[in-house]
Amino acid sequence: MPQPRTLPAQIVADTIIRTVELGVRITDAALDGDTTVLWCDLLVDGPGACPGCGMVGVYRDSVERRVSDVPVVGHPLQLRVRLPRYRCVHDGCAREIFAHDSSRLARPGASTTRRCAAFVLYRLAVDKATVTAVARELGRSWDTVNTIAVAATEQLLLTAGPARLDGVRVIGVDEHKWAHVFGAEGDGFVTVITDLTAVVAGQGPARLLDVVPGRSAAAMTGWLGAREQSFREQVEIVAMDGFGGYKNAATAVLPDAVTVMDPFHVVALAGHKLDLCRQRVQQATLGHRGRAGDPLYRIRRTLRTRLALLSDKQTARLEAVFAGEEHIAVEVTWWAYQQIITAYATDDRRRGKALLAAVIDRLRTGLPAGLAELATLGRTLHRRRDDVLAYFDHRASNGPTEAINGRLEALRRNALGFRNLINYRIRSLLHCGALAL
């Protein structure tokens, strides 16, 4: 029976910690509260060269460099690495003393090892861990971990950049409010750009491409302009909301692409007009804002419910309110809203398209007075008629973008510490899986 071989403790420790990746050798270890501390020697082959003149120095003494490494069995790990220090004896060199180069272990000035960056990215992007959780694992501050993530992601973007855009034929453009604070960059709005190619092909989810400050035409024009010409040529469809700025940008920069105003925003716009109409009629009939017990206030949510989902009780309640002559404007606006939803819900695309075209045309001409909100809706939909109806031919919807926005919202809520947009942008890309690790 073979006897287990007794290994020197140092080999065991170096093997477990994989110090070969760090260029150090463990000499001692201790527990310091929650943190595991390892004392190490830097592996050197000969004296170091002076960073000033490049000449070999004369050994003087040693200093300790402390860096955090990836956690071991759930506890933060701190390395205390002994670095030889040298004197430069070269005449005319301004440098007197220098430490041995330890850039393989950690970047100059960094307080964490190089492999920590990969660990942080993996935890944030793949495990969807919070910065707070990773900071606890490493025994470092939130700021330190966030800084590591930002730097590492920027590096990734540099190396993996343009390939992310390969094969993108359908993009979604949407605005998202990220900062609910006064005076935030880009007015607190960002433009979210997504790859919808797989969605339209029925092959997969949307992918976040980028997040840029502001919600202006300039934001989108700038982003598109910064891409390769080959990318702009391969984009065939742009899905967007009703905001004219994006439309103008797409038309100017991607003249051959089809622009699609997606169902989500058309329905949201119609629903908003319905709310405005209800509030106006509420004021006109009762002279005050809606409050409990007011007929229109009581049905405010029922109005927004799809026809097909209304219970008998809700239908009866609507009918009772609509029976009042004074509520006729609300009823007509509500009907248009429901017709738009029905058109989108129609299985047969051609029938759906014809239905919505008919609604747009009706709103455009011959509307009686007293339907101000509906008239505005009609003008918007008529102006964007081609874009609205293009949905039925291409099925490019920003719906998935909205889902991603939901994730951004969650991200914003649990990361109130975002200092600036760059961090936000990079963390967003990480969280939404735009960057493959």
Ligand SMILES: [Zn+2]
């Ligand atoms: Zn020197």
